[in-house]
Amino acid sequence: MAKPKIVVLGAGLGGTLTAFALREKLGHRAEIFALSDSDTYTFVPSNPWVAVRWREVEDVQVHLPPVFARLGIAFSASGAKRVIPKENRVELGDGTSLDYDYLVIATGPDLAFDEIEGLGPEAGFTQSVCTANHAEAAADAFDRLIAKPGPVVIGAAQGASCYGPAYEFAMIVDTELRRRRIRDRVPMTFVTAEPYIGHLGLDGVGDTKSLLESRMRDRDIKWVTSARIARVEDGTMHVEQIADDGSVAKTLTLPFTFSMMLPAFRGVEAVRGVEGLANPRGFILADRHQRNPTFPNVYSLGVCVAIPPTGPTPVPVGVPKTGFMIESMMAAIVENIAEQLDSKEPSHEASWNAICLADFGDGGVAFVAQPQIPPRNVNWAAQGKWVHRAKVLFEKFFLYKVRHGQAEPFYEKAALRLLGVGKLKIRPSRTEHTESAGVQP
Numbered sequence: 001m002a003k004p005k006i007v008v009l010g011a012g013l014g015g016t017l018t019a020f021a022l023r024e025k026l027g028h029r030a031e032i033f034a035l036s037d038s039d040t041y042t043f044v045p046s047n048p049w050v051a052v053r054w055r056e057v058e059d060v061q062v063h064l065p066p067v068f069a070r071l072g073i074a075f076s077a078s079g080a081k082r083v084i085p086k087e088n089r090v091e092l093g094d095g096t097s098l099d100y101d102y103l104v105i106a107t108g109p110d111l112a113f114d115e116i117e118g119l120g121p122e123a124g125f126t127q128s129v130c131t132a133n134h135a136e137a138a139a140d141a142f143d144r145l146i147a148k149p150g151p152v153v154i155g156a157a158q159g160a161s162c163y164g165p166a167y168e169f170a171m172i173v174d175t176e177l178r179r180r181r182i183r184d185r186v187p188m189t190f191v192t193a194e195p196y197i198g199h200l201g202l203d204g205v206g207d208t209k210s211l212l213e214s215r216m217r218d219r220d221i222k223w224v225t226s227a228r229i230a231r232v233e234d235g236t237m238h239v240e241q242i243a244d245d246g247s248v249a250k251t252l253t254l255p256f257t258f259s260m261m262l263p264a265f266r267g268v269e270a271v272r273g274v275e276g277l278a279n280p281r282g283f284i285l286a287d288r289h290q291r292n293p294t295f296p297n298v299y300s301l302g303v304c305v306a307i308p309p310t311g312p313t314p315v316p317v318g319v320p321k322t323g324f325m326i327e328s329m330m331a332a333i334v335e336n337i338a339e340q341l342d343s344k345e346p347s348h349e350a351s352w353n354a355i356c357l358a359d360f361g362d363g364g365v366a367f368v369a370q371p372q373i374p375p376r377n378v379n380w381a382a383q384g385k386w387v388h389r390a391k392v393l394f395e396k397f398f399l400y401k402v403r404h405g406q407a408e409p410f411y412e413k414a415a416l417r418l419l420g421v422g423k424l425k426i427r428p429s430r431t432e433h434t435e436s437a438g439v440q441p
Helices: 013-026 044-050 064-070 132-147 164-179 208-218 323-341 386-403 410-419 430-436
Strands: 005-009 031-035 040-042 061-063 074-076 080-084 089-092 097-099 102-105 152-156 188-192 221-224 227-233 236-242 248-255 258-262 298-300 354-359 364-370 378-383
Touching: 005 013, 013 031, 013 102, 013 323, 013 386, 044 132, 044 164, 044 386, 061 064, 061 386, 064 074, 102 323, 132 258, 152 164, 164 188, 164 208, 164 258, 164 354, 164 364, 188 227, 208 221, 208 364, 208 378, 227 258, 298 323, 323 354, 354 386, 364 386
Parallel strands: 005 031, 005 102, 031 074, 102 298, 152 188, 152 258, 188 221
Antiparallel strands: 040 061, 080 089, 089 097, 227 236, 236 248, 354 364, 364 378
């Protein structure tokens, strides 16, 4: 009897670790196939460092084929042209098809620069740190800023769902300009769709509003919130500040010599418009077990998953999918596929807990949210120079995991248990619930 085939679509943070974890959990009970449009893994959280030349791209990348080969995981870098869940197959970029018994979608997003005239590094006038190529192009643009200082505009456009890197990059740029003694010649403005500084798409975590506002004041960074970018021209950004009632409260014309703006995300072309699989924006629909409601052999994790916003805002603000949250989705998917292989119904749910380190070059802000989406059981944020050091150590640790094909080493599991931060949701038993309420069972 043929072994069931599990295809993992995407080889970024979520897809790579999921393939590793499936092999560890299932052994050789199943055939595992990793599919991506690149044979290189990039540690994306390091891209802001690449963009100011604190890292070279090669420092934060791993060549994946030999890693997958050691684990007995088949791999193709042909990419996906179209997912056809009704037929349990994926059309590849090279014209062939790949059948599957189970599909795990971890593609990450498509970057919607085209939704705003003049946005983006390819057809527009702003830079990005979303990909390795973008970060390298941003580094070249940053070199030009150093040679000819002028105004800087950094932030996240309407509909964006990833705000941490924008804050990180603004602070890192400030730190590097101060080190070069030219910060006094570079006015900086932070432009964001968020209703307030530190919202982060999460309605804040702990006191992120005060923490981030304070740091931006200390660094003389002006900000514009509830911002909708109307268009970008060469050296000029046209911004509308939106009032609570949806009207335009103010129009701003911001000159820039250098700009880095994160775009809105949408689902990749291979899944957009697939009925029952994705929402109108192209994000994958998933239930509490990370399983698609229409196609029960399809799972999804990471940025490609459809998650409703935390609440109404004057300008559309998406919800970020942080690294630990993505790993919690991975843990649930692996356990649930194992249950399905044993002819059981999936029972595991991701905790969606979040641990985030936002590096500012000479310090930073850390937060823990359990779960990431409010209301929360734990809601904590802190700042200090230790955050920068912790981010450097985390970069080295994560790249070590990928290079050695490990999803979750034993010492990581032990550390998380010690911290009381789990990847899987634990539902209290009836006894625990009633005792905590002061009622005898």
